[in-house]
Amino acid sequence: MIKALELTDLVKKYKNFEAVAGLSLTVAEGEIFALVGPNGVGKSTTLKMIATILTPTSGSVKVFGLDASRDAHAVRELISYLPEEAGAYKNLTGREYLEFMAMVFLKDKARALAAAGEGGLLSGLGPRLGDKIKTYSKGMARKLLLARAVMIKPRLAILDEPTTGLDIVNGYEIRKTIKALAAGGMTFVISSHNMGEIEYLSDRIAVINNGRLLACDTPAALKTRFATDDLEEVFIKLTQ
Amino acid sequence: MNIFFVLLKKEIKELLTRQLLFTIVATLLVFQLIGGLVGSHNKASAARSGIVLLDLDRTALSGRVTKALGGGKAKLTLYAGGGIETALAAPELGAENSFMVIPAGLEGELKAGRPASVEFYSRFKKNASGLGPAMSASRIRRAAQAASAEISAWLLERNAPGLAPAFLMDPAPAREFAVVDGRTAEVSLAQVIGFIQSQTFFFPVAVFFIVILSAQMIMTAVASEKENKTLETLLSSPLDRRLLVMSKLAAASLIAALLSGAYMLGMRSFMAGVTGLGADPSVAVAAAGPALAKLGLMLTTSGYLLVGLSVLFCILCALSIAFILGIMAEDVKSIQAMMTPLMLAYLMPIFIDLSTAHTGLKVLLYAIPFTHAFMAPQNVMMGNYSQVLWGIAYQAAVFAACVTIAARLFSGDALLTMRFRFPGSR
Numbered sequence: 001m002i003k004a005l006e007l008t009d010l011v012k013k014y015k016n017f018e019a020v021a022g023l024s025l026t027v028a029e030g031e032i033f034a035l036v037g038p039n040g041v042g043k044s045t046t047l048k049m050i051a052t053i054l055t056p057t058s059g060s061v062k063v064f065g066l067d068a069s070r071d072a073h074a075v076r077e078l079i080s081y082l083p084e085e086a087g088a089y090k091n092l093t094g095r096e097y098l099e100f101m102a103m104v105f106l107k108d109k110a111r112a113l114a115a116a117g118e119g120g121l122l123s124g125l126g127p128r129l130g131d132k133i134k135t136y137s138k139g140m141a142r143k144l145l146l147a148r149a150v151m152i153k154p155r156l157a158i159l160d161e162p163t164t165g166l167d168i169v170n171g172y173e174i175r176k177t178i179k180a181l182a183a184g185g186m187t188f189v190i191s192s193h194n195m196g197e198i199e200y201l202s203d204r205i206a207v208i209n210n211g212r213l214l215a216c217d218t219p220a221a222l223k224t225r226f227a228t229d230d231l232e233e234v235f236i237k238l239t240q
Numbered sequence: 241m242n243i244f245f246v247l248l249k250k251e252i253k254e255l256l257t258r259q260l261l262f263t264i265v266a267t268l269l270v271f272q273l274i275g276g277l278v279g280s281h282n283k284a285s286a287a288r289s290g291i292v293l294l295d296l297d298r299t300a301l302s303g304r305v306t307k308a309l310g311g312g313k314a315k316l317t318l319y320a321g322g323g324i325e326t327a328l329a330a331p332e333l334g335a336e337n338s339f340m341v342i343p344a345g346l347e348g349e350l351k352a353g354r355p356a357s358v359e360f361y362s363r364f365k366k367n368a369s370g371l372g373p374a375m376s377a378s379r380i381r382r383a384a385q386a387a388s389a390e391i392s393a394w395l396l397e398r399n400a401p402g403l404a405p406a407f408l409m410d411p412a413p414a415r416e417f418a419v420v421d422g423r424t425a426e427v428s429l430a431q432v433i434g435f436i437q438s439q440t441f442f443f444p445v446a447v448f449f450i451v452i453l454s455a456q457m458i459m460t461a462v463a464s465e466k467e468n469k470t471l472e473t474l475l476s477s478p479l480d481r482r483l484l485v486m487s488k489l490a491a492a493s494l495i496a497a498l499l500s501g502a503y504m505l506g507m508r509s510f511m512a513g514v515t516g517l518g519a520d521p522s523v524a525v526a527a528a529g530p531a532l533a534k535l536g537l538m539l540t541t542s543g544y545l546l547v548g549l550s551v552l553f554c555i556l557c558a559l560s561i562a563f564i565l566g567i568m569a570e571d572v573k574s575i576q577a578m579m580t581p582l583m584l585a586y587l588m589p590i591f592i593d594l595s596t597a598h599t600g601l602k603v604l605l606y607a608i609p610f611t612h613a614f615m616a617p618q619n620v621m622m623g624n625y626s627q628v629l630w631g632i633a634y635q636a637a638v639f640a641a642c643v644t645i646a647a648r649l650f651s652g653d654a655l656l657t658m659r660f661r662f663p664g665s666r
Contacts, residue, residue: 051472076477083469083472086470087469087470103243
């Protein structure tokens with residue numbers, strides 16, 4: 001098994017507050033791995049450390065064997081990160097945004113244009129790609145951002161609550177896209193509060209609370225362990 | 241395409257919105273329109289009102305004074321309907337504000353060797369505004385000088401026949417010379433001061449536009465990227481973070497230059513409209529040009545280059561400081577409050593005279609990198625090149641320090657975790 005991600009005793013402190021308190025887990029290549037937990041328990045902080053934009057206080061993050069602190073630049077070549085409730089540049093059109101981001105990540109015009117073309121198809125926005133992003137609905141903007149995150153074909157995609165606030169149709173389309181890309185070999189680490197979505201998407205789930213890992217297994221194994229058919233019940237039993 | 245230009249293009253597209261372009265065009269039009277309106281109003285107002293003369297003496301002397309005033313710039317209206325009270329109440333003179341009375345018996349009193357007076361009345365209106373009152377004061381002053389000169393000439397002709405009155409009244413006219421750094425030229429002090437002031441006051445005001453606009457833009461750009469979390473995406477990309485910093489600095493400078501160009505162009509046409517002097521306000525000192533050049537006050541090409549370099553570093557310092565403030569800003573709404581210390585630091589050297597400031601204040605003012613840009617034209621004019629060069633070196637050091645701090649903040653957690661809150665803000 002190739003380890004796409006390995007967290008070892010990961011700690012992040014903000015002054016006196018410990019947001020992440022010794023988290024250890026591994027994610028295999030091609031897996032869809034979900035990080036779940038109540039609000040403010042360190043999910044986003046963990047994802048930001050994996051995305052190299054926050055530095056761990058102690059412990060380590062390894063992405064395909066590369067240390068996210070020491071080899072941050074090399075790690076950034078392998079990942080793509082979609083922050084929670086992220087926005088886009090409002091005065092650019094959808095197409096301009098995809099082309100710009102593709103250039104930023106790939107630095108080669110031909111490859112960037114090809115990736116942006118694919119991103120355009122993945123977004124499903126069709127002719128609206130020619131409109132400025134400020135005219136997009138929340139769902140359209142989120143689909144564009146997800147397309148941006150995966151169009152460059154990262155080896156590890158980090159998605160922080162990818163479908164929050166979306167309607168049923170948009171949420172369904174995004175989940176379908178993630179499934180299809182994972183089937184193609186892309187690794188996903190996602191966080192979400194939607195347990196139905198988590199159950200549908202994830203190969204394995206890590207439940208965390210107060211920055212600590214409470215359980216990590218497949219949805220089926222977790223349900224068996226807690227003798228229930230409902231993943232939400234597992235979550236409540238673990239976190240209360 | 242070079243990734244720097246890709247980033248620069250994106251920054252410009254984000255900053256140069258339709259609203260901003262509309263603001264630039266509207267600014268130009270509003271300045272032009274107001275300048276034209278005020279100018280034509282002033283001209284019309286000047287043409288409408290002049291001086292109303294009441295000749296109550298009706299002698300050869302009063303006739304001579306009347307004739308002398310008639311040759312002046314102001315429109316002269318002779319009123320023969322009575323005394324000053326009647327004139328002030330006369331409906332046909334309702335628009336007039338300046339009245340001159342040659343009292344009965346003026347010639348007789350002077351012939352007898354007794355002093356006498358010519359009276360001037362200025363009517364103030366409760367809703368007077370604009371340049372009207374100032375123009376009235378100037379009219380009265382010129383008329384008083386002309387009347388006094390004519391009466392003196394009349395007296396001299398009577399008492400010292402055979403001698404030219406003009407010679408007697410000003411037998412040894414003053415010639416003014418200015419001495420700058422050992423060089424002497426014949427030019428009035430007023431012209432030298434006017435020229436230096438135009439360089440030391442208008443110049444900083446022009447730079448002020450660029451500094452404040454570009455600082456505001458870069459702070460907004462950084463704060464909005466933080467707020468929209470677009471920055472988090474960029475920071476997780478394999479992009480050199482220094483390029484992110486430099487592209488933002490470059491885009492803000494370019495657009496600020498465009499904006500301030502528009503403002504200055506608008507201001508020129510506004511001033512041209514108001515003063516009626518033409519588009520170039522320096523025309524007033526142009527006549528003194530050769531004398532100012534002889535004194536070494538006119539900037540040479542190398543002088544302009546030095547001043548330009550100082551201004552460039554002034555802008556770069558402001559941008560890099562604004563960049564740091566943008567990183568610290570809680571959100572876009574807090575930008576205005578964050579701008580205040582920068583604006584105060586900029587305005588301080590404009591309103592405090594460095595030559596009379598005490599040592600502590602001087603040190604404080606020289607520690608502000610903008611001061612050196614304001615002082616640069618004056619120092620170049622006065623030949624203090626070493627001071628200008630030291631100023632540029634200091635500005636470059638401040639800029640380098642600020643960029644280093646900004647780049648460090650951009651590379652560390654502080655960019656996402658640092659929040660500057662004002663006391664009481666939520």
